Amino acid sequence: MASSDLSVGLSGLLVSQRALQTIGHNIANVNTPGFSRQTVSLVARTPDISEFGPIGAGVTINQIQRIKDDLLDSQINEFTSLLGSAEVQNDTFQNLEAIFNELSESSLNNRLENFFGSIQQLSTNPELTSIRFQLLQDSLNLVNNGFNSLNERFRELKIDISKRIETKVSELNSITSEIALLNKRINEIESSTSNSNANDMLDKRDNLVNKLSKLADIRVISNNRNGSIDILLGGTLVVSGNRSETVSTSIAGQGIAKIQGISTANLNSGELKGLLNMQDTTIPKYMQDLDTLAASLIKEINNIHSEGVGLSGGFTSLTSTNAVNSATDSLASTGLPFAPSVTTYTTGTVTSVNGGSTSTVTGSGTAFTSNVKANDWIKLSDGNYYKVLSVTNDTTLTVEGGFASASVATNITNGSLYVTITNNTTGEITKTSISIASDETLNSLAAKLDGITNLNASVSSNLLTITSNSGYKYSFTKALDTNPGNIGSAKITLSGNYSGNDNDIYTLNVQDVGTGSIGTGSAVIRVTDASEAVVADLDVGSSYTAGDVLQIADGVSISFGSGAIVVNQKLTFDVTNDPDTSNMLTALGINTFFAGKDASTIAVTQYIKDDVTRIAAASTASQGDNTNALRLVNLQNIATTNNSTFGDFLHGTVAQLGIETAEKASEKESFNSLLTNLENRRQEVSGVSIEEEMINTIRFQQAFQASARYISVISELSNILMEL
Numbered sequence: 001m002a003s004s005d006l007s008v009g010l011s012g013l014l015v016s017q018r019a020l021q022t023i024g025h026n027i028a029n030v031n032t033p034g035f036s037r038q039t040v041s042l043v044a045r046t047p048d049i050s051e052f053g054p055i056g057a058g059v060t061i062n063q064i065q066r067i068k069d070d071l072l073d074s075q076i077n078e079f080t081s082l083l084g085s086a087e088v089q090n091d092t093f094q095n096l097e098a099i100f101n102e103l104s105e106s107s108l109n110n111r112l113e114n115f116f117g118s119i120q121q122l123s124t125n126p127e128l129t130s131i132r133f134q135l136l137q138d139s140l141n142l143v144n145n146g147f148n149s150l151n152e153r154f155r156e157l158k159i160d161i162s163k164r165i166e167t168k169v170s171e172l173n174s175i176t177s178e179i180a181l182l183n184k185r186i187n188e189i190e191s192s193t194s195n196s197n198a199n200d201m202l203d204k205r206d207n208l209v210n211k212l213s214k215l216a217d218i219r220v221i222s223n224n225r226n227g228s229i230d231i232l233l234g235g236t237l238v239v240s241g242n243r244s245e246t247v248s249t250s251i252a253g254q255g256i257a258k259i260q261g262i263s264t265a266n267l268n269s270g271e272l273k274g275l276l277n278m279q280d281t282t283i284p285k286y287m288q289d290l291d292t293l294a295a296s297l298i299k300e301i302n303n304i305h306s307e308g309v310g311l312s313g314g315f316t317s318l319t320s321t322n323a324v325n326s327a328t329d330s331l332a333s334t335g336l337p338f339a340p341s342v343t344t345y346t347t348g349t350v351t352s353v354n355g356g357s358t359s360t361v362t363g364s365g366t367a368f369t370s371n372v373k374a375n376d377w378i379k380l381s382d383g384n385y386y387k388v389l390s391v392t393n394d395t396t397l398t399v400e401g402g403f404a405s406a407s408v409a410t411n412i413t414n415g416s417l418y419v420t421i422t423n424n425t426t427g428e429i430t431k432t433s434i435s436i437a438s439d440e441t442l443n444s445l446a447a448k449l450d451g452i453t454n455l456n457a458s459v460s461s462n463l464l465t466i467t468s469n470s471g472y473k474y475s476f477t478k479a480l481d482t483n484p485g486n487i488g489s490a491k492i493t494l495s496g497n498y499s500g501n502d503n504d505i506y507t508l509n510v511q512d513v514g515t516g517s518i519g520t521g522s523a524v525i526r527v528t529d530a531s532e533a534v535v536a537d538l539d540v541g542s543s544y545t546a547g548d549v550l551q552i553a554d555g556v557s558i559s560f561g562s563g564a565i566v567v568n569q570k571l572t573f574d575v576t577n578d579p580d581t582s583n584m585l586t587a588l589g590i591n592t593f594f595a596g597k598d599a600s601t602i603a604v605t606q607y608i609k610d611d612v613t614r615i616a617a618a619s620t621a622s623q624g625d626n627t628n629a630l631r632l633v634n635l636q637n638i639a640t641t642n643n644s645t646f647g648d649f650l651h652g653t654v655a656q657l658g659i660e661t662a663e664k665a666s667e668k669e670s671f672n673s674l675l676t677n678l679e680n681r682r683q684e685v686s687g688v689s690i691e692e693e694m695i696n697t698i699r700f701q702q703a704f705q706a707s708a709r710y711i712s713v714i715s716e717l718s719n720i721l722m723e724l
Contacts, residue, residue: 004048004055004057005714006711006714006715006718007057007058008056008057008058008710009058009707009708009710009711009714010058010707010711011045011057011058011059011060012058012059012703012704012706012707012710013704013707013708013711015040015042015059015060015061015703016700016701016703016704016707017704018040018061018064019040019042019696019700019703020697020700020701020704022038022039022040022064023693023696023697023700025038026038026688026693027688027690027693029688030688030690033207034203034204034206034207034210035203035688036066036067036068036199036202036203036206036686037066037067037686037687037688037689038064038065038066038067038199039064039065039067040061040064041061041062041063041064041065042059042060042061042062043059043060043061043062044056044057044058044059044060045057045058045059045060063196063197064197064199065197065199066197066199066202066203066686067685067686068685068686069682069685069686072678072681072682072685073206073210073682074220075678076210076675076678076679076682077209077210077213077218077220078213078217079671079674079675079678080210080213080214080675081213081214081216081217081218081269081270082269082667082671083214083668083671083672083675084213084214084215084269084270084271084274085269085270085271085273085274085277086274086664086667086668086671087271087274087668088164088271088274088275088278089274089277089278089282089664090661090664090665090667090668092157092161092274092275092278092282092283093282093657093660093661093664093665094661095157096157096282096283096286096657096661097657097658097661099150099153099154099157100150100654100657102654106145108142108146108147108150108650109647109650109651109654111138111141111142111145111146112142112146112297112646112647112650113647114138114141114142115135115138115139115141115142116633116635116636117138118131118134118135118138118139119135119629119632119633120633121134121135122135122615122617122626122629123617123626123629123630123632123633124626126617126618126624126625126626126629127311127623127624129612129613132612132613132615133612135612135615136604136608136609136612136615139593139604139608140604140609143594143602143603143604147290147293147294147599147600147602148599148600148602148603150290150599151287151290151291151598151599151600152600154283154286154287154290155254155255155287155600157283158254158255158256158279158283158284158287159255161257161275161278161279161283162251162255162256162257162279163257164275165249165257165259165272165275165276165279166249166257168215168271168272168275169247169248169249169259169272171215172212172215172216172233172238172247172272173244173246173247175208175211175212175215176212176231176238176239176244176245177244178208179205179208179209179212179229179231179239179244180239180240180241180242180243180244181242182201182204182205182208183205183227183228183229183239183241183242184228184241184242185198185201186198186201186202186205186227186228187226187227187228187241187242189201190226190227191226191227198227202227205229209229209231212231212233213270214270214271215270215271215272216233216234216267216269216270216271216272216273217233217267217268217269217270217273218231218232218233219231219232219233223241226241228241228242233262233267234262234263234264234265234266234267235262235263235266236261236262236263236266238261238262245261246261247259247260247261247262248260248261256279256280257279259272259276264276282660286653286657287599289649289653290599290653291598291599291600292641292642292649293599293641293646293649293650293653294596294598294599294602295338295597295598296640296641296642296646296649297594297602297641297646298337298338298594298595298596298597298602299338299583299586300635300638300640301593301594301632301635302585302586302589302592302593302594303580303583303585303586304628304631304632304635305591305592305593305615305616305628305632306476306580306585306586306590306591306592306616307476307477307478307578307579307580307585307616307619307628308475308477308591308616308617308618308619308627308628308629308631309475309477309616309618309619309620309621309628310611310613310614310615310616310617310618311613311618312473312613312614312621313422313473313475313618313620313621314420314422314473314474314475314621315466315468315473315474315475315591316467316468316472316473316474317465317466317467317468318465318466318590318591319463319464319465319466319590320463320464320465320588320589320590321463321588321589321590321592321595321605322336322337322587322588322589323335323461323462323463324336324442324462324588325462326462327441327442327443327459327462328441328442328443329441330438330439330440330441331440331441331442331445331584331587331588332438332439332440334441334442336587336588337587337589337596337597338583338586338587338597339587340415340436340440340582340583340584340587341415341581341582341583342415342436342437342438342440342582368391368392368393368394368395368396368397369391369393369394369531373388373391373504373505373530374388374389374390374391374505374507374530374572386399386400387399387400390531390532391530391531415435415436415437415438415440415581415582415584416433416434416435416436416503416580416581416582417433417434417436417476417579417580417581417582417584417585418431418432418433418476418478418574418576418579418580419431419432419433419434419449419452419455419474419475419476420474420475420476420477420479420481420579421452421453421454421455421468421472421473421474422472422473422474422475422621423471423472424471424472424473425471427621428482428483429479429480429481429482429483430453430481430483431479431480431481431574431576432452432453433574434448434449434452435448436581436582436584440582440584442459442462442464442588443459445457445464445584446458446459446464449466454468454469454472454474455467455468455469455472455474456468456469464588464590466590476579476580476585476590476591477579477618477619477620477628478497478498478576478577478578478579478619478627479497479619479620480494480495480496480497480498480556480573480575481494481573481574482494482495484571484573485571485573486563486571487508487510487525487560487565487569487570487571488510488517488518488563488564488565488566488569489563489564489565490517490518490546490560490561490562490563490564490565491560491561491563492508492558492559492560492561492571492573493558493559493560493561494556494557494558494573495549495557495558495559496555496556496557497555497619497620497627498554498555498556498575498576498577499554499555499577500553500554500555500575500577501577502577502578503574503575503576503577503578503581504529504530504574504575505529505530505572505573505574505575506527506528506529506535506552506556506572506573506574506575507527507528507529507570507571507572508525508526508527508570508571508572508573509525509526509527509528509568509569509570510523510524510525510565510566510567510568510569510570511524511525511526511537511567512524512541512567513565513566513567514540514541514542516564516565517562517563517564517565518540518544518546518560518561518562518563518565519540519541519542519544519545519546519560519562520541520542521541521542522541522542523539523540523541523542523544523565524537524538524539524540524541525537525538525540525560525565526538527552527553535552535553536551536552536553538550538552538558540560544560546559546560546561546562547559547560547561548560554575556575589605591616592605593605593608593615593616616628617629617632
């Protein structure tokens with residue numbers, strides 16, 4: 001009996017000792033990340049059977065278990081993943097804001113305003129070279145320290161993101177490999193005895209799972225049979241028992257990191273998802289916005305600059321700066337930075353015949369009013385070519401003819417290019433319009449230009465060169481043809497600067513001859529536009545003296561020489577607001593201000609940097625002409641970029657960035673707050689409380705002392721019995 005009694009006391013000693021050891025283990029790990037408080041589960045030993053019934057046999061340890069809330073841990077992992085995604089995106093958005101640096105003096109917006117400010121200064125003093133140098137400097141600042149610099153910093157940020165993705169994937173592989181190893185060790189320990197718990201290794205594995213959840217949203221599958229877990233990441237099994245699958249990365253074009261081994265499309269949160277969003281969506285979006293702004297600025301500035309002249313008043317030789325891939329391919333598809341703006345319109349069907357040779361034409365989806373004028377040739381659905389007599393509206397016009405030969409006409413297009421030839425000796429201006437077809441090639445364009453009197457054009461190395469004959473210079477300005485010809489025997493002289501909104505054709509038609517000549521009786525000459533609307537009735541009767549200047553409209557003036565006139569005598573001449581409706585000059589890079597096509601390639605053309613007198617502020621050779629500079633200034637307030645002005649588009653981009661940055665900062669704060677609350681709850685459940693452990697220490701110390709006293713008493717009793 002003494003042996004059994006001693007065994008009972010000894011079990012109390014040993015259990016109290018193990019309990020105190022567990023308490024000490026808890027206290028030692030009070031600051032260990034991921035450690036879960038452990039408790040000793042005690043049960044009574046199987047009692048001894050006696051004739052008096054079961055007699056207690058003492059106490060034993062059932063198991064040492066972790067205090068753990070698996071649902072709480074799952075929630076912590078979920079919000080850790082969401083926080084990881086929000087954190088990396090918030091950091092990147094802040095970097096993007098720092099790149100734009102909108103509030104500084106060196107921001108792109110300020111450089112853009114300085115650029116247009118210098119053009120404004122040039123428009124007030126176009127003849128001053130000093131202002132031209134200032135414009136050049138502000139242009140270089142806009143290009144080099146604005147667009148180019150921003151684009152490079154965006155590119156560097158994207159490369160940095162790709163490197164971070166590579167680092168995170170390496171970290172992921174390290175974690176999954178360690179989890180697989182822990183799975184094996186946990187299985188070995190827990191399978192050794194029925195009540196063995198690998199508590200510390202389970203804590204370490206749970207901590208690794210939490211770290212893994214910050215990298216990406218995961219799904220954990222517990223295997224209760226052997227204590228291991230399987231982990232799905234992006235729908236892919238990256239841990240299966242004691243095996244882990246390696247995830248790899250590769251670098252594609254422009255430093256973009258690609259992940260192999262998991263389906264990134266199935267990732268919903270985590271640092272990897274956030275970094276991929278930044279690399280694949282957000283940064284490219286803002287780079288595209290920057291490219292869109294740069295491309296729009298290049299195109300719109302060049303469209304106007306190419307139609308002006310510098311201080312020389314014209315050119316004797318120009319060579320395009322943008323080479324085509326093939327001189328025989330359509331210019332719309334041969335590798336130019338900007339394709340020509342040429343569209344072939346549906347020309348309609350002959351619907352009625354008036355007097356046999358005149359037909360009314362209607363079309364579907366056409367825009368005849370703005371794209372067709374009298375004397376144009378068109379090809380209709382019957383395959384024949386007709387001459388346009390008049391335009392009624394956008395879908396109806398009147399034609400005559402019906403020629404089978406294609407040499408007399410081209411399809412209706414919205415492309416035309418006006419070339420102005422100036423006689424250096426007399427100053428006489430001749431203006432010629434050539435049509436730009438939708439399938440125009442560099443060779444066919446050169447042939448059309450070469451057909452203009454006193455102009456030569458040739459193609460070499462897929463570049464176009466245009467020269468003028470000796471004694472002449474040329475340009476592509478909106479200047480009027482000052483000597484369009486005669487009406488009757490009276491010479492016509494034009495002057496002024498056309499300020500109308502569209503290209504038009506004015507027709508002079510003698511309504512009243514007076515006594516048969518200019519300056520007599522009640523002579524009147526009517527001016528109509530291409531739609532046959534009356535623009536002005538000019539009194540050239542007895543009150544008019546030959547050579548007097550009369551105002552027509554929109555800045556155009558006219559004077560008549562002496563001469564006989566007859567009723568219904570006509571003379572037509574072009575008035576142009578946009579000499580290059582096809583933007584062919586911009587496409588080829590002829591007399592342009594900017595080179596390039598986006599934020600990375602935009603540059604000031606070399607000939608402008610070499611000679612600031614080439615800056616095309618004028619539309620004529622007149623000293624002090626600022627008409628083209630004013631057109632450039634007006635671009636600042638025109639919606640040219642996605643239905644916005646340059647400034648508004650940039651402000652919109654920066655505002656959108658600010659909104660997205662604030663959203664991610666708010667997400668980060670929200671998830672961080674939620675995660676903090678969950679961590680506090682976890683500490684309440686699983687954390688070590690020093691106060692509680694000290695109470696337990698006293699409790700088990702007293703139990704140990706009591707068991708020791710019990711053994712001492714039993715020992716004394718046994719000795720007394722032995723002495724009897």
